[in-house]
Amino acid sequence: MPTLADLAELVRAPAALSVPGDVVAGAAAAGSLGRRTPALATASVLLYWAGMAGNDWADRRLDAVERPERPIPSGRVAPGAALGLAVGFTAAGVGLAAAVGGRRAAGVAVGLAAAIWGYDLRAKNTAAGPAVMAACRGLDVLLGATDGRLSRALPAAATVAAHTWTVTALSRREVDGALGSALPLGTLAGTALVAAGAARPPSAVHRPVTAGPAVRSPGGNPLPAVRAALPAVLAAGYAARYGAAQARVLTDPSAGRVRAAVGAGITGLPALQGALTARAGAGVVGVLVAAAAPLGRRLARKVSPT
Template structure:
């Protein structure tokens, strides 16, 4: 197994979209601090675990639809992928426990359950988008776990809603979509982009929300014009790489505009790395 094979298996650069979940949650709960970095690291491990488990669960389907992926191409064995997924899951839980103690584990354990349930059971069912949305919503709450978790329910709902749109599109990456799908996700994206401006620091949060809407919305508009598989895949990638801008908007909305702006600045880097390693 080469390092590049492992990077492709876990979609390593796509993890740039993950720390912002913990930051947005912590900002909403007013517990943004050193522990947030540890919880963000736990989230990254769990995200990578989910990607490895995804490819392990999809290995037979990928042999037909995506034979270039590490498992069907023979570069990583199914047993190795499952072991990587399990090891990263254990690492994520351990880091969460060290960073946030029992309160963090109280969110991390259900998050792990949601990740594995999505990968092995829900993904190819009508409940798939909701299952992935639940994962991202819980990830935001993990960041808030050192404080009052209920204060982070709003950003968790916003990130979950975004994730629902991305996942709904991702189900059409191979064969293309009907125009009704991007029409619905584009309308949802407009509402999601406006949500952060309801809080504090409205100018900053509104500006970052508009940036998110531009980056992700433009890709969906192309799907609306031409719902081919290539355009759908591009819109999914845009949804993943634009997420830091939304997380930044939510963080600014919670009263941390500088931190929010720093988070949003990750979006261009995520987009550049997506050209080298597919985030989907």
């Protein structure tokens, strides 16, 4: 009988803190941040847990050789139980999205679930793996936008998808190491581009017309200046931590350094999501989303996010 700790390890529980920010960023960009957003974020977490349990079920024979300490090969979680959790979480996630967001949200949730299972069962160990995983995260952002103008969330979805591509590309070298500098150089360049895109100040579309000038005048209201700078501050925090972890892989391409970089990419994602949320004009919410990053790093010391 698996313990709660075993199940938390199976579904990479701390990594789930990187998930709600996708939905929040999508909702903010689409202008639909509201009472349905938390429920859609919960549906997203359920689908993420489904993907993690399904991943370990699909990889159970490979993990028996490469990572025998994981819950299934170590005998702490039965393969059938892991598969049952994956199926159950998938049904619950899609069902909740449909109940909250109607047919539009259900359609995106079904597409997301299909992409998750496609990655776990087929694409993970192919050249298409990083692109499929990136599509999963992009669809996750769009799930949050289903109650608003979906097209306005496409840039945020593309940004999160690009970040996810870098993390997934690195994760493929977690066992054997990076084998040189080409991979970390490429992902580091991608991270710089992602951060630069997220650092742009709120657009005129989202900025309130009464906000005042972007730069504070003597004795004026400081909020517009803070609002304009917030995406850059959060994006810089994301780039600094994740970028530093990738830079260390350049000097030491060992498997341990690669795993650390992957972990930094997972736990640092809320800072990027926060920047995107702030860029859409929801600065306070963006800061709250970004606050999940240090919490995720702390929890990752107890349960590995990779």
